[in-house]
Amino acid sequence: MLRNPELRTKPLGIQQKNIVVTCNYVARERGISKLSYIKDAEKKCPDIVLVNGEDLTHYREMSYKITNFLLKYTPKVERLGFDENFLDVSDMVRTRLNDPSTKEEVKGHIYGQGQKDDADSCTCGCHARLTVGTQIAADIRSALQEELGISCCAGIAWNKLLSKLVAGTHKPNQQTVLFPEHTFELMLSLEAVRAIPGIGHSTAKRLASLGIQTISQLQEVDQSVLTGEFGNSMAQTMKLLSCGSDQSPVVTTGQAQSISDEDSFRKCQDVEDVKNRIGGLLDNLLKRLEEDGRLPGIIRLTLRKLDKEGQWSKRESRQCRVPSHVFALGNNKTIAWYCVLSNNKTIQMKMK
DNA sequence: GTGGATGAG
DNA sequence: CATTCTCATCCAC
Structure with a gap:
């Protein structure tokens, strides 16, 4: 658009x-x-x-433009996929609170109530901090619209879990703040455990085998039941998450740890065809590598086979280290063949 | 270090 | 259920 x-x-x-x-x-x-x-x-x-x-180049470029834009406000920006970012704005909040011109006005929606007033039961100053947070979010979203033409949602809360969840409560292009009194309400509004970020379909299935499907069931289940299935650390984390507690810090993402290119290789019988397609993926990867400026330490090929019935099997991968002299030669195809030969396997399909 | 599983958008 | 095209983290080996 x-x-x-x-x-x-x-x-x-x-x-x-x-x-x-x-x-x-x-x-x-x-x-x-x-x-x-x-x-x-x-x-x-x-x-x-x-x-x-299918070509994500434009989306990837815009994604990094947005992250870099946000980095002008604070170094604490953590990417989540191509279109979400967590910002830890604690320092900005402190600065603004020290500025006498800072107002008390909340920008955007307040989760769980029409107006904000009954709220000031806190003695810790969290309401004032979150209120300033809504002003920061409004400023950033407005600048993002002005400078990059991007609209977005925002959720303002004191941890990543709750900010993500509350951001989803008014869509599109709106922002919502969560004050602590309404935490339980937000968590229980979710119903299914699957709605908790970090609990995917596999974990949800294992929880279901224990008879746990809703957030409130997860909140109430005895720790030892979870520990039996998931171990101590996971059990503890899930219990906390179910109550809206998330200790994880915003970790600055920085440069990508890996770059990959893939294709589903629809109807690919011919060996010649396969070679060409892998060569194409490799060419794209090398272009991106050059723009990145860094040299790769490892190359990995990932594949999935199609069985007789056209069903996908699980992913398989083979990786090997890439000595820097491979690049000194400046020869494209060398790298893929180096990988294939050093593993003595024939690998088709997907490449990472 | 390798390769699979899992989870995110 | 995955399906697409990425990227990241965790864990057994």
Whole structure:
């Protein structure tokens, strides 16, 4: 929509292979959901505009533009995927509170109540700090809109878990603050344990085997029951999360730890074809490596096979170290063959 | 260090 | 359920 503003008012979907991986809010109002099949989406919404999004270059570049923009406010910026960032603004809050011109006004929504007044039961100053937090969020979101043309949601709270959860309560392009009195309310509004970030489908399944499906069940279950299935550390963490407690700090993300390029290799029988496709992935990777400026220490190939019935199997990977002389030669294909030969295996499909 | 599992958007 | 195309972390070996 940034590159083609005419699409703003139209139902828009981003397509990768057979799937609408994401879509704008116009499309969502028409009943399109993320990760739906193209067929279903077109059935519901025949005039949906589809843009191919298999090449993530543009999204990655904008993603880093946004993170770098946020880094002008504080060095404590942690990326989560391509489109979310955590900011620890504690220092900014302290500075603003020392400024006599700072007001008491809350910007945006307050979670769990119409107005803010009953609130001042705290003696620790958290309400004042969170209020300043809403002002900082409003300032940053407004500047982001002005300078990069990006709208977004924000959640203001005292830990990452709660800020993420409360950010999702007013969408799109709005912000919400959580005051401590309403923590329990927010956690219980979630219902399923799966809604807690960090509890994915696998952990949810294991919890279900213990008879735990809702947040309140997780809050009330005896520690020892969890410890039996997950071990002490995980059990402790999950109990805390269920109550809205998250000790994890905002960790500055910095440069990527790895870069990868992949493709689902649809209908690839021919060996020649496979070689070409892997070569293409490698070329893209080398371009990105050059822009990055660093040299890789390791290269890894990842693959998934298709069985007779067209079912995907689990991922398999092979990796090896890349000596720097490989790059001194400046020879593209050398690297992939170095990897393949040094492992003495034939590897097709996916490459990381 | 390697390779699989898991989880995030 | 994954499906797409990434990126990160954890853990057994």
